Amino acid sequence: MDDLDRLFRYLVDHLARTAPERLQKPFQVSELYQRLVPYRMHRAALGFDSIEDYELTVLRLLAGESGYASVDPPDAQAALAEEVRQVDPNPGAFREFAAATVLLNREAVRGVVDHESAYAPPAIRPRPEVVPPVTVEEPVHTPPAPPDDTTVRMPRIESRELVFEPVTTAPSCSHCGEPLPAGRRAVYCPFCGIQLEAAECRACGSVVEPGWHFCLDCGTAVHHRLGEG
Numbered sequence: 001m002d003d004l005d006r007l008f009r010y011l012v013d014h015l016a017r018t019a020p021e022r023l024q025k026p027f028q029v030s031e032l033y034q035r036l037v038p039y040r041m042h043r044a045a046l047g048f049d050s051i052e053d054y055e056l057t058v059l060r061l062l063a064g065e066s067g068y069a070s071v072d073p074p075d076a077q078a079a080l081a082e083e084v085r086q087v088d089p090n091p092g093a094f095r096e097f098a099a100a101t102v103l104l105n106r107e108a109v110r111g112v113v114d115h116e117s118a119y120a121p122p123a124i125r126p127r128p129e130v131v132p133p134v135t136v137e138e139p140v141h142t143p144p145a146p147p148d149d150t151t152v153r154m155p156r157i158e159s160r161e162l163v164f165e166p167v168t169t170a171p172s173c174s175h176c177g178e179p180l181p182a183g184r185r186a187v188y189c190p191f192c193g194i195q196l197e198a199a200e201c202r203a204c205g206s207v208v209e210p211g212w213h214f215c216l217d218c219g220t221a222v223h224h225r226l227g228e229g
Contacts, residue, residue: 003048003053003057003060004057004065004068006047007037007046007057007058008061008066008108010042010045010046011032011036011037011104012104012108012112013112014036014037014042015036016113019036024104024106024109025103026072026103027102028099028100028101028102029062029094029097029098029099029100029102030095030099032058032062032102033058033094033205034198034200035198035207038206039054039206040206040207040216040217051204055092055094056091058091058094059080059083059091059092059094060084062077062080062102063077063080063081063084064080064081065081066108067105067108068105068108069102069103069104070103070105071097071102072101072103073100076097076100079093079097080093092205095205173189173191173192173194173196174194174196174211175192175211176189176191176192176194178190178191178192180196194210194211196210198210201215201217201218201220201222202220203218203220204217204218206218208222
């Protein structure tokens, strides 16, 4: 099993556990290396010694090697396949096609899922709990005492069930606390301009989380507010 086989098997296994719908639906190339299996979060599990080895394997996957994935438009995959055939290919060439879509080969996915299921430990079924029968005693009926002049009649209060409606809290900016517009995707805060979603480092392409001022992998300074940098 080479690096490409290991990457594909890890990707399928990871998606099967975290987002199984991605195994049958296309996703963008940028999602593959930014959100699904980014190098900085999965490099130990993938066993890559450097980001160049990781990027070269991603390039091979997107180029259609071993038939593991197809890229749309087809011209994008053809360009990546041509890059792989070069004597000294550019490992990060796939970043030029970040908006292209990737669809995993269903037969290859099924082969990985079936293989993992075959070697999974058997499920342990809990022993059924034995509940002893409950003996219900018949209540003894006692006739009410006849009313007299000393009987104090208390007013009957009917119980009412309290219903609590869920309170929906509108999302707010983690930096300035201002409420964000509902029903829309907020990439930047409209009040302070802080970046709310993870972005890609301009120098090395690693994911930069909101609020970070420097890239974790290369140390490049990051600008978060609109109009900066």
